[in-house]
Amino acid sequence: MPMNEPFHEERFQVRYQETDQMGVVHHSQYAVWFEVGRIGLIDRLGLSYGELEKKGMLLPVVDLRCRYVASARFGDEVGIRTQVDEIRGPKLTFAYEVVRVGDKQRLSHGKTIHLWVDGNMKPFDFERKQPDIARCLRRFARSSEKGE
Template identity: 60%
Template sequence: MSQPNRHETVIRVRYQETDQMGVVHHSNYAVWFEVGRTALIQEIGISYGELERRGILLPVVDLHCRFNLPARYEEEVRIVTRIREMRGPKITFSYEVRRLTDDVLLARGETIHLWTDREMKRFNLEHREPELFRKLQTLHQPSEE
């Protein structure tokens, strides 16, 4: 379920995502962030694949994750994704991973990306793709922190 300015994606923890301690391995959170991010962008009617066909790339240049509690095998988790900042060639997404059954915050994170062309040259999305920028702005939610 999604609400204005955010997208929510529900996934069930798979066995291969857990480690020897029976909890989700930390590396999977980056994958879950990508799942949330691609679903959020899809809400404006464009896929990552379409962006790439148009010569628009969105490489990750920074990733942070703060772990509060572990997610475990077969639990359902909700990935809440927001656009926190859009400025020049940069876009920042924020994420919360919450246990679905009780809405407990398991992890919180952020990824920073740059809009680039195929040669990895940065560009300002608002100037190069004003329609796409306007659509993304409808999902933008400034930081409350």
């Protein structure tokens, strides 16, 4: 099922080095693309990964899932659509969809699960500690998560 609004989209052309010998984007690139989407969404909110880290708020990936649907190839323009799937205590989940821009073909979809941790790698309740930032992130949360 395609992703519904609201989502943030980053677009770019597939680079040659992202493809394998068969001319298809290598599966490992999708994890990198998910990160591009996640950083882009956070930047769009006026936040900065770097600034969050300087404040002692780290967000390591603890789980990554990706389902491959169709192939992307060198030169294709792709869109990485990213939204917040869940915010719960120290857990933050992002959902992703990769589409070929020209024909809107869905290429993959997936999720990453992160834990908010401090500089000592101890989880903390992000919603309680940073309610303003949690509110910002909810702007890109699935409608059902916002109580609508």
